[in-house]
Amino acid sequence: MITIRRLNSSTDRKKLKKILSKNNFDDKKEENEVIYLIEENNEVLGVSKLTIWDNIGILKYLIIDKNIRGNNLGDGLLRATLNYCYLNGINKVYYLESDNYLLKKGFEKIDIIDAEDNIKRLINKKTALVCDVPVFFENTCNNGRG
Template sequence: MLIARKAKDAKDNNEMLNILKQNYIDCNIENSSLSYIIEEDNNIIGGCNFYFIKDNAVINFLVIDKNKTGEKIGDGLLRAVLNYCLINGIKNAYFLGNNQYFIKKGFREEREFNKDVFEKTDKKSDTVLVCNIEKFLSKKCCP
C-alpha cells in the first residue's frame, strides 16, 4: 500500500536525500521547509520538499526512487502535496526551472512573478513554472 505523509524527522529527510543522490539531483532540505514523503510497505520511495511564502508554495524538488518511475507515484505525491497546500490556504504552486515533468502535469511558464517568492532558494533559472492548485486538483489525475 502507498502512503503519502508529512516527513516526521531527520531519518525521513535523510532517506529522501539518498533518493535524490541516486537520481543525481543536488538539492538541500532547508529547516524552514516542509517535506512530504511517499512510502510503500514502510519504505520511503519518494519525496517532495517545498516552502510557503504568503499564499504561494514553492516546490524545491519532487523525486521518486528510480526503480519506481513510470508507476504514476509522482502524480500521487504531487497531488498529496498540493492538497496539503490548498487546505492551508495556498493558491498557487511554483517551481523554479524548466522541468518537463511539471509542465506535463499542467504547470505553465510564468513571465511576470514576484521574485520574493524565491528568496529561500539557491536555484538559479530564468524559467518559472506556476500551477493554480484548485484548477489542478479539479482535473483527472495521471495525464
C-alpha cells in the same frame, strides 16, 4: 501498501538523505519546508519538497526513485504536496526550473515579469513554472492528460 505522508522525524530525515543520494540529488534543511515521502513497506520510493514564502509555495523537487518511474507514483506525490497547499490557502506554487513532467501535470510556463513581486525577489531567471492550485484540483485525475 503504498503510503504518502509528511516527513516528521530524524529517522525520516535519514530516509530522505538516502533517496536523495541514491538519485544524485543534494539538499539542505530550510525554514518553512514541507516534505512528503511516498513509501512501500517502509522503503522510500519518492520525495517532494515545498518551501512556503509569503503564502506562496515553491516546489523545490519531486523525485521518484529512478528504478521505479513510470508507475504514476509521481502523480500521487504531486497531488499530496499540492493538497497541503490547497488546505493551507496557498493558491500558487512555483517551480523555478523547466520540467516537462510538471508541464504535463498542469503547471504553466510564465515570464518572471508576470510573477508576483514576492516571487521575483527570490529568483534571477527569466521564466518559471506556476501551478494555480485550485484550478489543478478542479481538473480530472492526471489533469486529464494521461
